[in-house]
Amino acid sequence: MRGTAAMVVKINKQKLIMEEVEQFDDISIEDLAEGALAPGPSAALSPPMIALDRACTDLLSAVGIELPENSPRYVVLSYELNHSDGRKSFPLVLVNWAPTSSEISLLTLHASAFIDFQNTADVSKVIEVRDGAEGFTKEMIDQKLLHG
Numbered sequence: 131m132r133g134t135a136a137m138v139v140k141i142n143k144q145k146l147i148m149e150e151v152e153q154f155d156d157i158s159i160e161d162l163a164e165g166a167l168a169p170g171p172s173a174a175l176s177p178p179m180i181a182l183d184r185a186c187t188d189l190l191s192a193v194g195i196e197l198p199e200n201s202p203r204y205v206v207l208s209y210e211l212n213h214s215d216g217r218k219s220f221p222l223v224l225v226n227w228a229p230t231s232s233e234i235s236l237l238t239l240h241a242s243a244f245i246d247f248q249n250t251a252d253v254s255k256v257i258e259v260r261d262g263a264e265g266f267t268k269e270m271i272d273q274k275l276l277h278g
Contacts, residue, residue, distance in 0.1 A: 135208040136162055139247070140201065141239050148247065151203065159271060162205070163197060163263040199262050202240035203227040204247050211275050221275060224253040229262050 138151040154162070197203055205225035212218055226244060228237055248256065257274050259266045 134158065134210055137206045138197070139204045139206070141236070141243055143236060143239060146239075148204075148243070159266065159268040163266040197227050197263070197266070199229050200231045200233070202229070202232050202236055204240075204244070204251075206251055206253060207271075209271065209275070211272065213276070221255055222251075222253050223255045223257060223271070223275070224248055224251060225266070226256060226258045227266070228258070228260055230260050231262075 134157055136154045136157050138153075139148050140151050141147070142149050197205070205227055207223045207225060208220055209223050210218060210220055224247075228240060232240075255275065257271060
């Protein structure tokens with residue numbers, strides 16, 4: 131499958147700011163959910179300054195990153211969606227990655243900033259993921275986007 135780009139954002143609990151973890155131009159949902167997310171340097175973002183690259187919908191590759199099983203993230207996806215009639219669309223989707231194994235104070239902070247992040251990112255389609263990588267698959271995203 132080709133055509134999915136992602137931007138992963140977390141909340142820095144100590145500084146109380148949003149930080150971009152990484153951007154991916156070419157990634158599969160499976161790679162996003164299953165690889166190894168390096169906690170490398172991140173760029174601090176304040177909500178009005180979050181820039182979303184809607185043009186990053188080219189090729190998918192095996193990038194191999196992982197969304198952490200114990201820390202919430204906001205993931206903005208530009209996703210290639212194939213419709214049953216053969217059409218393709220590229221909706222912008224906000225994935226609210228909030229594993230139940232996360233620290234309660236992080237989940238609370240994450241939840242309190244969610245609406246502001248959603249409004250700043252200007253994304254209307256939201257998918258909640260609380261089950262970890264098992265609950266974050268291409269099939270699940272297709273089901274939610276195509277059938278509500």
